[in-house]
Amino acid sequence: GDSVTQMEGPVTLSEEAFLTINCTYTATGYPSLFWYVQYPGEGLQLLLKATKADDKGSNKGFEATYRKETTSFHLEKGSVQVSDSAVYFCALSYGGSQGNLIFGKGTKLSVKP
């Protein structure tokens, strides 16, 4: 079945460091791909999305490119801040009659000042 695999955390970085969180997926079709972020004690917020191959999603300095050839959607940010500390989830969706998201297990990021 379809699935999403993320790099295991926790990831600990110093402020202004470069961030990469790896995400690969297994899909039988052509899903849309998403990154969500969860701050402590809160629900998930959409960070960015890409709907077809070679699309790049971007928001708040974060970027991810939908790579069909490597079935990947890695999240990157050039310079992280303490406020970026959170759990990041990669997910895919086909929409349609079910429309639910299939999530990776999440990657916890801690940024130290």
Place this chain on the structure above:
Amino acid sequence: DGGITQSPKYLFRKEGQNVTLSCEQNLNHDAMYWYRQDPGQGLRLIYYSQIVNDFQKGDIAEGYSVSREKKESFPLTVTSAQKNPTAFYLCASAQGQASNQPQHFGDGTRLSIL
């Protein structure tokens, strides 16, 4: 402001008790979802509803029940048949069935056993 409201934020269940988690949205979204989040497990789908008066089981529906009598409301009942209910429960909604429609999430309800 439009959004999804989940209540209560914290809930405690006694042995043999059913409890109901509330989820209300004012985004005029057709689709609504319930997910369960366990540490290190990601999110798993419990139930979903694409339209009023209709809902479908997700991957882990056993021990749970839902209703969708109004477009804006999708309450989840955790029954006594759910033997391991301690988790963080998240409700979400989406505009339609297109794959590029993002889901909007509430702030969750944390359920614990007394």
